[in-house]
Amino acid sequence: MKKFPPFPLLVLLPLALAGCNKPASEAEPPPGELPTAQTPAPAAQDAGTLLPAYHWRLAEASDATGARIDPLFVRADRPVQLDFADGRLSVSNACNHIGGGYRLENGHLTVDRMASTLMACADPALAALDGEVSRRLEGRLALAVDPATDPPRLALTTAADERLVFNGEPTAATRYGSAPERMFLEVAAQTQPCSHPLIPDKQCLQVREVHYDEQGLRTGDPSAWENFYDQIEGYEHEPGVRNILRIDRYTRSNVPADASRYAYVLDMVVESENTAR
Structure with a gap:
C-alpha cells in the first residue's frame, strides 16, 4: 500500500475557603447517580469536553411516568446515535441522517430546528423514527453527563419530562x-x-x-x-x-x-x- 504523509478551569480557591461547606444546591450527587438538572456546573463543564469525544448510543428512554418509549427502539442492533462536532449535533441509525446546531449553557443543551435527508424507508416504524427523535431533541433539554461510569453516560430530559439516556463509545480520535x-x-x-x-x-x-x-x-x-x-x-x-x-x-x-x-x-x-x- 502506498504510504501517505501523516497529517489535544480549574480554579484554585483560596486556602481560607477550604473549610467552607457547599450549599445544599451544590452538593455532589450520590455515588453511581447522574448529576441532575439542579447540578448544572459539573454537567456543563464535563459536557463541553466529553460530548465530542464519544459516540452516544441510546440505551434507555422513558416518559414522565417511567414507561419505556418503545418507538425510539426500532433497531435493536443499531440504536439511535448522537454525535457532537463543531457546534452541530448529528443523529444516525434512524431512517435518515438528521442534524442541527447545538449550544451548551447552564447545564442545558439547546438544539436548533433539525433537518434530515429525504430517503424513504419501507418499514413504517423506521420511517416514523426520524420524527420521534427530532421532536424530542429540538429545543432546550436538561443535560447531565457522568464521566465516571464505564461507559460514560449522557442523560437528556425534555420539557415533557421524558428522559433519554445514552452510553458513550470513544470516537476514533479519542481512541x-x-x-x-x-x-x-x-x-x-x-x-x-x-x-x-x-x-x-x-x-x-x-x-x-x-x-x-x-x-x-x-x-x-x-x-x-x-x-x-x-x-x-x-x-x-x-x-x-x-x-x-x-x-x-x-x-x-x-x-x-x-x-x-x-x-x-x-x-x-x-x-x-x-x-x-
Whole structure:
C-alpha cells in the first residue's frame, strides 16, 4: 500500500475557603447517580469536553411516568446515535441522517430546528423514527453527563419530562489520540487473493487513492490499484459494488512490529455503483 504523509478551569480557591461547606444546591450527587438538572456546573463543564469525544448510543428512554418509549427502539442492533462536532449535533441509525446546531449553557443543551435527508424507508416504524427523535431533541433539554461510569453516560430530559439516556463509545480520535489525515479511496467491486503470512486464502480489497479539489470535483489521475491488507473500520464490502470512500486515517503509536502503523476509519461513502447490474 502506498504510504501517505501523516497529517489535544480549574480554579484554585483560596486556602481560607477550604473549610467552607457547599450549599445544599451544590452538593455532589450520590455515588453511581447522574448529576441532575439542579447540578448544572459539573454537567456543563464535563459536557463541553466529553460530548465530542464519544459516540452516544441510546440505551434507555422513558416518559414522565417511567414507561419505556418503545418507538425510539426500532433497531435493536443499531440504536439511535448522537454525535457532537463543531457546534452541530448529528443523529444516525434512524431512517435518515438528521442534524442541527447545538449550544451548551447552564447545564442545558439547546438544539436548533433539525433537518434530515429525504430517503424513504419501507418499514413504517423506521420511517416514523426520524420524527420521534427530532421532536424530542429540538429545543432546550436538561443535560447531565457522568464521566465516571464505564461507559460514560449522557442523560437528556425534555420539557415533557421524558428522559433519554445514552452510553458513550470513544470516537476514533479519542481512541487513537491523534488528528486524522483525510483521504479518499476507491474500492473495486471485487476482492482478489493476496498473500498473508498469518491468514491463509486471504482476500484483499483492491483500492486506489483518488483526489478532489475544494469544490468537490475529482482532480488528477488515480493511483494504481493495490492490495489493501488493513481493515477499514465501519466499512463492510459488498461483492459487485464499487465504492469511493472518504477515510480518516490515524497514525497509531506503540504499534507491534507485525501491525500496521495506520488505522483507517470510514467517514462516509462518497460514491457507490453496483457493477453487477
